[in-house]
Amino acid sequence: xxxxxxxxxxxxxxxxxxxxxxxxxxxxxxxxxxxxxxxxxxxxxxxxxxxxxxxxxxxxxxxxxxxxxxxxxxxxxxxxxxxxxxxxxxxxxxxxxxxxxxxxxxxxxxxxxxxxxxxxxxxxxxxxxxxxxxxxxxxxxxxxxxxxxxxxxxxxxxxxxxxxxxxxxxxxxxxxxxxxxxxxxxxxxxxxxxxxxxxxxxxxxxxxxxxxxxxxxxxxxxxxxxxxxxxxxxxxxxxxxxxxxxxxxxxxxxxxxxxxxxxxxxxxxxxxxxxxxxxxxxxxxxxxxxxxxxxxxxxxxxxxxxxxxxxxxxxxxxxxxxxxxxxxxxxxxxxx
Amino acid sequence: xxxxxxxxxxxxxxxxxxxxxxxxxxxxxxxxxxxxxxxxxxxxxxxxxxxxxxxxxxxxxxxxxxxxxxxxxxxxxxxxxxxxxxxxxxxxxxxxxxxxxxxxxxxxxxxxxxxxxxxxxxxxxxxxxxxxxxxxxxxxxxxxxxxxxxxxxxxxxxxxxx
Numbered sequence: 001x002x003x004x005x006x007x008x009x010x011x012x013x014x015x016x017x018x019x020x021x022x023x024x025x026x027x028x029x030x031x032x033x034x035x036x037x038x039x040x041x042x043x044x045x046x047x048x049x050x051x052x053x054x055x056x057x058x059x060x061x062x063x064x065x066x067x068x069x070x071x072x073x074x075x076x077x078x079x080x081x082x083x084x085x086x087x088x089x090x091x092x093x094x095x096x097x098x099x100x101x102x103x104x105x106x107x108x109x110x111x112x113x114x115x116x117x118x119x120x121x122x123x124x125x126x127x128x129x130x131x132x133x134x135x136x137x138x139x140x141x142x143x144x145x146x147x148x149x150x151x152x153x154x155x156x157x158x159x160x161x162x163x164x165x166x167x168x169x170x171x172x173x174x175x176x177x178x179x180x181x182x183x184x185x186x187x188x189x190x191x192x193x194x195x196x197x198x199x200x201x202x203x204x205x206x207x208x209x210x211x212x213x214x215x216x217x218x219x220x221x222x223x224x225x226x227x228x229x230x231x232x233x234x235x236x237x238x239x240x241x242x243x244x245x246x247x248x249x250x251x252x253x254x255x256x257x258x259x260x261x262x263x264x265x266x267x268x269x270x271x272x273x274x275x276x277x278x279x280x281x282x283x284x285x286x287x288x289x290x291x292x293x294x295x296x297x298x299x300x301x302x303x304x305x306x307x308x309x310x311x312x313x314x315x316x317x318x319x320x321x322x323x324x325x326x327x328x329x330x331x332x333x334x335x336x
Numbered sequence: 337x338x339x340x341x342x343x344x345x346x347x348x349x350x351x352x353x354x355x356x357x358x359x360x361x362x363x364x365x366x367x368x369x370x371x372x373x374x375x376x377x378x379x380x381x382x383x384x385x386x387x388x389x390x391x392x393x394x395x396x397x398x399x400x401x402x403x404x405x406x407x408x409x410x411x412x413x414x415x416x417x418x419x420x421x422x423x424x425x426x427x428x429x430x431x432x433x434x435x436x437x438x439x440x441x442x443x444x445x446x447x448x449x450x451x452x453x454x455x456x457x458x459x460x461x462x463x464x465x466x467x468x469x470x471x472x473x474x475x476x477x478x479x480x481x482x483x484x485x486x487x488x489x490x491x492x493x494x495x496x497x498x
Contacts, residue, residue, distance in 0.1 A: 003424060010395045010417045017410030022460055027409050038404045041352070045359045120359055121405065122367040122470060123463030155406055162406050169464035190464055194364065254364050
């Protein structure tokens with residue numbers, strides 16, 4: 001009976017594929033090209049969601065629209081007022097930095113994207129977005145929503161990309177407490193709840209419930225000073241060497257559909273040497289005139305919008321492996 | 337005598353629908369309960385047409401799953417191959433079972449394959465180790481099997497796939 005032979009042959013084939021994919025990166029190119037085949041499947045799977053959005057758009061009364069419009073206008077007004085204040089602060093900040101001869105890479109522009117699918121493996125938290133290599137997405141790019149940092153691009157396909165969320169248990173985000181600058185690593189929790197755990201924080205550290213955690217920019221993967229999470233619980237167990245601190249991500253991980261990818265600036269792309277170059281003329285490079293996020297469908301193309309007071313010290317991250325990336329962040333955050 | 341193969345599009349379409357159901361977004365809490373549609377469809381066709389859908393087809397279905405999910409190439413190819421082999425060696429007996437007994441077999445088979453997939457994923461660092469909740473997927477698979485079986489059998493008979 002040839003059944004057993006076929007079994008052994010196909011098992012061997014699968015195992016050699018596994019070995020090759022884990023050791024070498026020839027197969028990345030195969031995966032990249034085959035993605036043209038899988039993208040239609042995702043497009044089909046996304047139809048119900050798009051339909052519901054379409055229905056929401058079409059069957060809405062004029063009164064609701066007008067109401068929403070006035071509300072949005074008001075919000076825009078408030079936001080613009082705050083931006084004006086921010087512009088002043090940003091230029092003041094950069095002047096101070098210049099005085100100190102510290103580096104200030106100019107803040108990034110953003111590209112809008114939509115989440116079109118979620119990984120169906122409960123053990124990993126990844127999402128698929130509708131931007132790929134053809135839109136200029138690169139590996140390691142940071143993804144944000146309107147409220148905070150969401151994750152980083154893990155795998156770039158021609159028309160889509162997989163993004164590893166910061167709540168994935170394999171992902172570590174270098175953060176600092178906004179109140180006092182205490183640095184630590186926020187790792188995705190291993191449990192079912194999409195939370196973050198602060199690792200290796202000594203019991204004596206000055207962190208309290210409600211503290212805002214912002215990205216520290218260490219690890220050179222994420223832009224600095226984006227809000228990441230809020231501390232929700234702290235447990236001091238005398239039997240444990242470290243405090244157990246949990247935090248809730250500020251980004252709306254499972255509700256939002258519209259996200260932004262931070263485009264690293266040309267200066268930053270040149271190479272890591274530029275990061276320590278203090279000669280950039282930063283004062284003129286902070287034009288804050290508009291709202292950073294524009295979610296209208298017309299703006300779906302990558303739109304070079306400026307964003308306030310966020311400095312990019314991240315280079316576009318040549319390291320491809322997310323595990324290696326988080327390991328690098330570990331070492332970076334370990335310098336406390 | 338092996339009859340002439342026909343209506344391959346019925347098989348392909350059923351797999352396409354299974355892939356769609358496998359990736360349609362679920363809310364977070366329901367993630368573990370998602371039935372393993374691709375495995376179920378594969379088991380059905382292996383049982384119904386063992387001379388047509390066998391280890392090779394299972395391997396292909398697995399590779400496509402890997403590419404679709406963006407997981408490491410070969411994980412699902414490996415486990416689906418094992419699934420097809422076990423199904424092939426059991427199919428003559430399982431065909432005669434009542435639907436309740438069949439569901440029991442499905443529970444064991446899907447549970448086994450999911451466990452194997454989970455182990456490989458943990459070993460290769462694809463996913464984090466977190467309890468055995470994923471086996472709830474095997475339970476829901478066993479639950480939907482009788483209806484899926486009737487549906488696919490109806491499909492196979494009305495298009496006379498053999």
